[in-house]
Amino acid sequence: MTGTATLQDAYDDAVAHLSRAGSPTPDLDATLLVEHTTGMTALDRLTGPERALSPRQHQALRTAVARRMNHEPVHRIIGWREFYGLPLSLNGHTLVPRPDTEALVDLVIPFVRRRVEANGKCRVLDLGTGSGAIALAIVNQVPGATAIGSDISLDALDMARRNAQTLGLSDRFQPLHSNWFSDVRGRFDLIVSNPPYIPTATIPTLDPDVRDHDPLAALDGGTDGLNAYGTIAARALPHLAEGGRIAVEIGKGQRAAVAGLFAAAGLQVDASARDLGGVERAVLFSA
Numbered sequence: 001m002t003g004t005a006t007l008q009d010a011y012d013d014a015v016a017h018l019s020r021a022g023s024p025t026p027d028l029d030a031t032l033l034v035e036h037t038t039g040m041t042a043l044d045r046l047t048g049p050e051r052a053l054s055p056r057q058h059q060a061l062r063t064a065v066a067r068r069m070n071h072e073p074v075h076r077i078i079g080w081r082e083f084y085g086l087p088l089s090l091n092g093h094t095l096v097p098r099p100d101t102e103a104l105v106d107l108v109i110p111f112v113r114r115r116v117e118a119n120g121k122c123r124v125l126d127l128g129t130g131s132g133a134i135a136l137a138i139v140n141q142v143p144g145a146t147a148i149g150s151d152i153s154l155d156a157l158d159m160a161r162r163n164a165q166t167l168g169l170s171d172r173f174q175p176l177h178s179n180w181f182s183d184v185r186g187r188f189d190l191i192v193s194n195p196p197y198i199p200t201a202t203i204p205t206l207d208p209d210v211r212d213h214d215p216l217a218a219l220d221g222g223t224d225g226l227n228a229y230g231t232i233a234a235r236a237l238p239h240l241a242e243g244g245r246i247a248v249e250i251g252k253g254q255r256a257a258v259a260g261l262f263a264a265a266g267l268q269v270d271a272s273a274r275d276l277g278g279v280e281r282a283v284l285f286s287a
């Protein structure tokens with residue numbers, strides 16, 4: 001890729017480079033990077049493939065493609081990702097929200113709706129909120145719901161707060177700095193969490209896109225990957241309202257161990273959900 005180029009040529013060139021570098025989704029990556037660096041969409045390319053990129057735009061695209069070829073995730077480069085229909089901005093301290101986590105939101109939304117219908121409100125606590133993904137998806141879907149999103153990272157919380165503001169949801173979303181339940185006060189209709197669940201020894205073997213770019217605090221679940229579940233299960237009950245529920249995302253094959261930790265704390269499995277790949281990904285518990 002050198003000099004100026006038409007939109008179509010620049011896109012084709014980006015796809016070729018990304019394919020050669022082993023990107024599993026070169027077309028999508030190229031589409032997002034072209035839009036990010038030029039403001040021109042896939043529709044612009046279809047309707048005006050001969051449009052010229054300015055030298056500055058072309059250079060910006062080349063830089064972005066080089067970053068992607070160096071295993072930087074495309075959503076880190078463009079600085080946002082869509083989750084449950086919401087565009088969420090990211091920083092270096094927030095996990096890139098994953099489509100798998102939408103299975104957790106799908107699992108809890110019917111309960112949140114029922115609670116709002118019955119009581120006119122539903123208080124949600126999202127432990128380890130990161131970008132705010134789960135909490136913001138819930139309050140966006142159910143107008144009567146309110147959420148506290150807690151995290152140990154102040155930088156992640158800052159991003160979550162800004163996402164709530166941008167999306168016009170800040171009147172129903174409150175960030176809270178807390179080490180799991182340490183600074184949480186009161187009871188909630190729903191506690192939800194996608195905690196770090198990767199065993200420490202597995203982290204060096206992860207895809208570099210994840211290992212080198214997602215924050216370690218969002219990944220590392222301790223020796224067996226279950227540290228956070230143990231802490232959350234042991235301390236959840238005093239924070240659950242009458243008839244409340246708690247739901248967590250789990251890693252592949254963790255259901256039995258996680259259910260065991262929650263059972264020891266007096267919480268039984270109510271339902272579970274699979275992600276798009278058919279992996280059991282989310283479990284809902286009640287007292």
Ligand SMILES: C[S@@+](CC[C@H](N)C(=O)[O-])C[C@H]1O[C@@H](n2cnc3c(N)ncnc32)[C@H](O)[C@@H]1O
Pocket residue numbers: 093094095096097098101127128129130131132133134150151152153156178179180194195196197217218219
């Ligand atoms: C897997 S990420 C999930 C982020 C977001 N909820 C999502 O689904 O995209 C786990 C989150 O837990 C936070 N976290 C890690 N340890 C924590 C702790 N001790 N207390 C509170 N939050 C913690 C991390 O900072 C990170 O934002």
